[in-house]
Amino acid sequence: NAGVTQTPKFQVLKTGQSMTLQCAQDMNHNSMYWYRQDPGMGLRLIYYSASEGTTDKGEVPNGYNVSRLNKREFSLRLESAAPSQTSVYFCASPRQGNTGELFFGEGSRLTVL
């Protein structure tokens, strides 16, 4: 049951370090999203890509950059990690046909010390 695959599942960083979260989907979907999940705050959209070659800011883009490498892959980069970026990050891709249904990866748990 592939669908949306994220790596790594866990990561600990020190303040100021950089890292990239990888996401790949095998459903041939056009759109891909990055969310962060924090207790009591639901899922907040960081960046999204409506199609290969395009990216747009979501609700909470500050401190992040993204790259839509090809149709399958959408990466999220933290250039200089901060403790406020400690969170669980989810990559998601919506079902084609505008149903609104999102398929999520298993999440990447990031801790910034």
Next chain:
Amino acid sequence: GQQLNQSPQSMFIQEGEDVSMNCTSSSIFNTWLWYKQDPGEGPVLLIALYKAGELTSNGRLTAQFGITRKDSFLNISASIPSDVGIYFCAGGETSGSRLTFGEGTQLTVNP
């Protein structure tokens, strides 16, 4: 941006009890979806609603799209231990638009 208020934030119930949770918004949504997140996993879609007034069931789960388009509820009947998890509502402004998520309801079921 759009905001959804989901309640309750958490629930502790006994196995066999029924559960009800809801989401409200100050703005209209044209799509309502309900997701469940198991511990350590990503959210998975339970029910999708596309029409005001629509009532849809999926096994022991029933969800309704409010007539005003500003609210939705999810009911779980005869809860079982595997119902444990976080339940999220999500609203979409138009078909295919990005979703706005509620804060989640943490459900604990005691055997």
